[in-house]
C-alpha cells in the first residue's frame with residue numbers, strides 16, 4: 001500500500017513493535033496483514049447427504065466443496081449463495097457459520113458455512129461439470145478425505 005486509504009497521504013516507513021510498517025500522519029497503519037477471503041459451503045439435503053462439485057479447467061476432475069472468493073461489496077453470506085449457485089444451479093437456505101481457517105502461506109482466510117439445499121437444478125457453467133452428493137457413510141475417494149475432514153464434522 002502506497003497511499004493512506006483514509007486520507008490519501010503518502011505512507012512512510014516506520015518501526016512499530018520491532019516491525020517495519022507503513023504509517024500515515026493521520027494515524028493509519030498498514031500492518032501488511034491483508035488476506036483474500038474465500039467462502040466454502042458445506043450444504044446438506046434432507047437425507048443429510050452433502051454437496052460436492054467436480055471442477056473443470058485448471059483443476060479438472062478434482063472434487064471439492066462449492067465456494068470461491070468474496071467480491072468487494074458482498075457480504076460473506078451473499079458470496080456463499082452466489083458461489084454455490086454459480087457452481088451448482090441451486091439456492092441454499094439456513095446459512096450458518098461453521099469454521100474459519102487462516103492460511104498465511106496463501107494469504108487466505110476460508111470462511112466455511114453450513115447450509116440446507118434449496119431449489120434448483122444443475123446449470124452448465126464454466127467452473128464445474130457435475131454436482132455430487134455424498135453421505136458420511138459413503139465418502140468419495142480417499143484422496144478427498146483431507147478436504148472433507150477440514151470442512152465436515154465427521
Ligand SMILES: [Zn+2]
Pocket residue numbers: 004005006007008009024025026027028
Ligand atoms: Zn492518513
